[in-house]
Amino acid sequence: MKVIVTDNFEASCRIAAEQIASVIRSKPDARLGLATGSTAQGVYPYLVAANRAGELDFSRVSTINLDEYVGLAPDHPQSYRRFMDEHLFDRINIDKANTIVAKGTGDIEANVKSFREALAAKPIDVQLLGIGVDGHVGFNEPGEVLYDGAHVEELDESTIDANARFFATRSEVPTKAISMGMGDILRAKKLILLATGESKAAAMRGLLLNEELDVQNPATLVKTHPDATVIIDCALAEKIGYQE
């Protein structure tokens, strides 16, 4: 696992975007695995800017997202489909028919099945990851077991608390999500995990400061990936006592 410590979150996002751009340049029909949330949100403006400057072409790129809330329609303001449209897809020259976000309404079992089929159809060339305060990646929450494939996950109370900032009240936050499994994530050819902020310190200690693989901190499984890059800013590195 490669670890990059940057001066600040902006620099982390720029480096993550450069790495994604370099995958696209070497493989113009790359499949990107994408994430939502405030960490991933920092990366997308760099991809949009490169596209608008004519330096990065998304016309043959396809994407698949880590997760979607159960119960939110694609046009709901807090759905992950809407997040992706607003922050990336509507701003670049991608064919939206080539962008997959699991559907969180209707027949959920059928939606999980078609999400699984979509995952099996083409390998992910690079997967962008944030990390939850409890160590979740995608929405693979800590627990007795972790799952290989896509499934419906019950969100932890700490995840609901963290995501409540995006909703008018905590009770509006969905309690379940469709998520790629840990296996799906680890099958991506390249992983880029980005983290910032004190709230991620405990989970990041588990990822960076020991050799344990811990089902209570799913992000620790990223250690097993042959091409994983973790990008943190120096404030977080200092907070957890990580030294290069």
Ligand code: F6R
């Ligand atoms: C989002 C996702 C989550 C987030 C994580 C961190 O698609 O899969 O794992 O990456 O919850 O969220 P932020 O970046 O908002 O702290």
